[in-house]
Amino acid sequence: MPADFLSNLYVFILAGFVGFELIKRVSPLLHTPLMSLTNALDAIVVVAAIIIAGRQETPLATVLGAIAVAASFSNMVGGFVITDRMLRMFKTGKQHKP
């Protein structure tokens, strides 16, 4: 079993626990923004896609990488835009009626 795998497994398990503890505390009020924000964060796969598309090892890999860049970057941009739009709508009554 490669050493990389084990260190990644450590990170995965710890991050999973941190995620579990944090997400449990997110108010159900914000479950839709939670999903769109984690989606935007997940779009970090764009960094891997950029490397594949820019390394130009084989034409096939470049094409696949290019599709991946477009797909994940659209998630990143769109995810942040819509999360922020949704969160701006959540107002308290005090702000609502001056």
Next chain:
Amino acid sequence: MTPEATQQLLDFAYIAATVLFILAIKWLSSPASARRGVLAGEIAAALAVGATLCNPELVSYKWVIITLIIGAAIGVPLGLVHMTAVPQRTALSHAFGALSAAMIGIAEYYVGISQSNVTRFQMGEIGLEVIIGSLTFTGSLIAAGKLQEILPQRPIVYRGQNFVSLSVLSAALLLAMALVVKPTNTVLFPVMVVVALVFGVLLVTPIGGADMPTVISLLNSYAGFSAALLGFVLNSKVLVVAGALDGSSGFILSVIMCKAMNRSFTNVMFGAFGQVQAGAAAAKEERTVRSATPEEAADILGAASTVVIVPGYGMAVAQAQHKVRELFDVLTKKGVDVKFGIHPVAGRMPGHMNVLLAEADIPYERLVEMEEINSDMPQTDVALIIGANDVTNPAARTDASSPIYGMPILNVDKAHTVMVIKRSMNPGFAGIDNPLYYMDKTLMLFGDAKNFVGSIVRELAGGHS
């Protein structure tokens, strides 16, 4: 700078991004700090993308820049969709995320094969990653199609369905195992991808619209875990962390949704909800209901001191949330205490109702969770149900033969008066009859939710002046 020094600098940027990811989710815990969370996420993303663009491994920027621009051009309009379209947008973004993860996994395989250095262990990781990515891609597309109503929302079922679906999944896994035995067997790889894509379609097609909150959460979780697996394949810790956070978020949401429907994962995935009830709904006897006009409804609401409004998917379909806000305003002005009772699975995705009502400018402290509002129900004068059905069905508490028996519901039947805005007496989405409608204290308000609420608002405003 030496390449090693550059690489270390890039690694530090990734570490900073990872920390910001965790802070982003931490700050999302309450509406007051949530927007700071988005900012943290944006900085993290900018750091990580910026650092990657400085990676010395990149030999050409042409395709990178072009596709980043294309991605932004697709992403911005998808970020600006109307709030009622958020569930299908979310499903579509799961599809994009999974597509991206699958594409990278496939590219890694072919690059590795061309350099003939794919170990069996790597093959196992890539195989699993590509299978999950591919099935999530097509599954999410089907979910988005159902939510957009391009595809029928009713469960599409046939005899032996579960057997066929599980055989297809087993075939994909067997192909992956064959590739682990001999990674250079390049003929099998595209077959495995296609079989996984087919399985995604088979997985989501039988699932009905009412189960979408669970399915969309589950697909969220798969998309996250495919990204985490990709992190294993590429040995990238930032992907492992982001994927683990997204995956556990989707997983927790699916568990919450399943609990809110009193169902297990296997029941959602293989149960095909709508089908079971067809017989039960047909057997219902004729019973009488009381109906009321907007004038009568306005009189009762105006005379109440506490009102709980229960919104459901029907409110979203009728686009009635802005009229509901007008009703909220006019009643509040009259001194009526108005709250909203939000069931966790109301709507088509977790939190759907909250977003729609927040969009209509209803203050979020008025949006109350199920457990909390249920303790207020016996002291509530009027419960007004707008486009919700199964989540208010008292049969879930009382009738052990009901398909939804045991599901936690909003106890609107405990309120002094119940009013239900509904198009007709047709049973709801799941086809289950609702005894609530035949109770003596229940008034049925037949009509389109938006128009009916509008008429009540006119009556209340007119009567006041």
